[in-house]
Amino acid sequence: MPATAAPALAMTDAIIRSRSNPLVKRLRSLKERGATDLALLEGMTLVEEALAAGIALVEAAASPRADKTPRGRALVARLATAGIPVRRVDDAVLASLSEAETSQGLLALARRPSFDEGAIYAGTPLVVVAAGLQNPGNVGALLRTAEAAGATGAYLAAGTADPLSWKALRGAMGSAFRLPHVHGMPVEQALARLQKRKVLTLATVAEGGQSYDMVDLRQPVAFVLGNEGSGLPPEVLARIDARVTIPMAGATESLNVGVAAGVLLFEAARQRRARQ
Structure with missing residues (x-):
């Protein structure tokens, strides 16, 4: 019997469509001002690098665009499996936070690393x-x-x-x-x-x-x-x-x-x- 397919996006809550949503405001604030105990990561490569380095991720935001590639689906599933809350955000809202020409549909909040x-x-x-x-x-x-x-x-x-x-x-x-x-x-x-x-x-x-x-x-x-x-x-x-x-x-x-x-x-x- 074939295995039951997992949901394409293992995310929490309804999709966020408002740019005045508290999560969106928090992400925008980090982008513009920074210098808190958190760092804002954009795109799949940075999120993958953070996970590989053992950086603690607090929360993530993913749009439907992240579901369009196997890499995106796998990464979102990996975040969810690790117990990291993944919030659903509308493509246009998430893209408004991006400086990339084309957003990959994924942002994450990470604890800043501390080195010896x-x-x-x-x-x-x-x-x-x-x-x-x-x-x-x-x-x-x-x-x-x-x-x-x-x-x-x-x-x-x-x-x-x-x-x-x-x-x-x-x-x-x-x-x-x-x-x-x-x-x-x-x-x-x-x-x-x-x-x-x-x-x-x-x-x-x-x-x-x-x-x-x-x-x-x-x-x-x-x-x-x-x-x-x-x-x-x-x-x-x-x-x-x-x-x-x-x-x-x-x-x-x-x-x-x-x-x-x-x-x-x-x-x-x-x-x-x-x-x-």
């Missing part, structure tokens, strides 16, 4: 320090690049955009759930902790530093990156062990912070592989 700071120093530390990065997309890209290059963690110092904000999460694509990081600590305190653990701190500057590929990056290292426009302030530069520069051809003055971080981190990864 000691994990940043695992093995031979390779750390990034963001001092005043204000663009959430840059912060997300930085975490994604750092994880891809094998960094052990990050300090996202005070004045740096929230790594679990809507736009940062889209840039990080799950790395914010996995890469150990501390957010909001004064940069001076982060530098002191790194130096106490004998991690060489390297300021990234547009000119005047040692060429990045001439520095021994096989030792414990932390790259310190400043604000997108103004860079690192003099009082922070004064606390850092050394300065590195990425030589550039032509009239280009600087690189996007995410691109610069990628160049530096993958050079460190290359040197460390060569040592093995």
